Amino acid sequence: MGHDRPKNPVDYRAAGVDTAEGARAVAAIRAHVGATRRPEVIGDIGGFGGLFSASAFKDMADPVLVSGTDGVGTKIELAKLLDRHGTVGIDLVAMCVNDILVSGAEPLFFLDYVAVGKLRSERMERIVAGIAEGCVQAGCALVGGEMAEHPGTMDADDYDLCGFCVGVVDRPKMITGETIAPGDVILGLGSSGLHSNGFSLVRKVLVEGREADLALPRVDLGGTTLGELLLTPTRIYVKSVLAVLAEVPVKGMAHVTGGGITENLDRMLPKTCDARVVRGSWKVPPVFGLVQDAAGIDDDSMCRTFNMGVGFALALDPKHAPAAAAKLRDLGEIVSEIGEVVDGTGAVVYA
Secondary structure, three states: OOOOOOOOOOOOOOOOOOHHHHHHHHHHHHHHHHOOOOOOEEOOOOOOOOEEOHHHHOOOOOEEEEEEEEEOOOHHHHHHHHOOOOOHHHHHHHHHHHHHHOOOOEEEEEEEEEEEOOOOHHHHHHHHHHHHHHHHHHOOEEEEEEEEEOEOOEOOOOEEEEEEEEEEEEHHHOOOOOOOOOOOEEEEEEOOOOOOOOHHHHHHHHHOOOHHHHHOEOHHHOOOEHHHHHOOOOOOOHHHHHHHHOOOOOOEEEEOOOOOOOOOHHHHOOOOEEEEEOOOOOOOOHHHHHHHHHHOOOHHHHHOOOOOOEEEEEEEOOOOHHHHHHHHHHOOOOEEEEEEEEEOOOOEEEO
């Protein structure tokens, strides 16, 4: 015997998933995705998989694929609080492409995953527009992604982002850090602020209970608001650093993310060397002082949590450092000589 059908049928939309709104979202983001297109991209979004020609590898002796995945973390909570969703997508791309850049890899393509409680095409377009902008800045193609609606498991206004990128480097040109030696110079590239790390602490000491103050212009911040300052997107270093690698020998690189300077510069070092970082050798953006004063923590804790104004670092022979610094400055980077490599055990020490 068959079961009687309910008198009030429950379709997918009634269950909380609006496929029509999903179709509108796809249509809204199509132009943004198109702006990231590279010659190797085959087809368009909407297929079951993103297609990318391996012709990008044809001139390489031993092409090595390098992949990276990451999210934006609790910085998204601030974007939701301020209803400003156009920059967290840049953060998402930056966290991935800056990671694979450390190996000397050129980012080729990117895919994103956006989980939402309730899909709203207008907000989704803003998010994906940011992802596309990040891809344009990095020179990689946005070849696909997923928008997943999770009614009943996420609040209607909630969302989260993650993504991954794939890049390529010719093995003979891969940056490994193996040849770093005492006497090498460490160049630091200026960050755009907090980037996308440490926001659980930032929110606790600067945002919670002070939400109404986030939109007030502040004299001590040059007239900007604290909300705008905190949402400043992560700087993408890809084009500048790849241009330097094409001209100057670089021994090692580090992307300064979670764990700050202390727990990222050591990742490029051989076990026989330390990175001796000279405090005061670069300009620390004011936002870090705001966080430190509000949290009441010492310099060591700050350097173990935040980038402190250094978002990326390169280690190279001192005879090549001036040319690298000049090239990076010509390309718009803020460059400081932040220290040197010394004998040690693979740690970061401060002077």
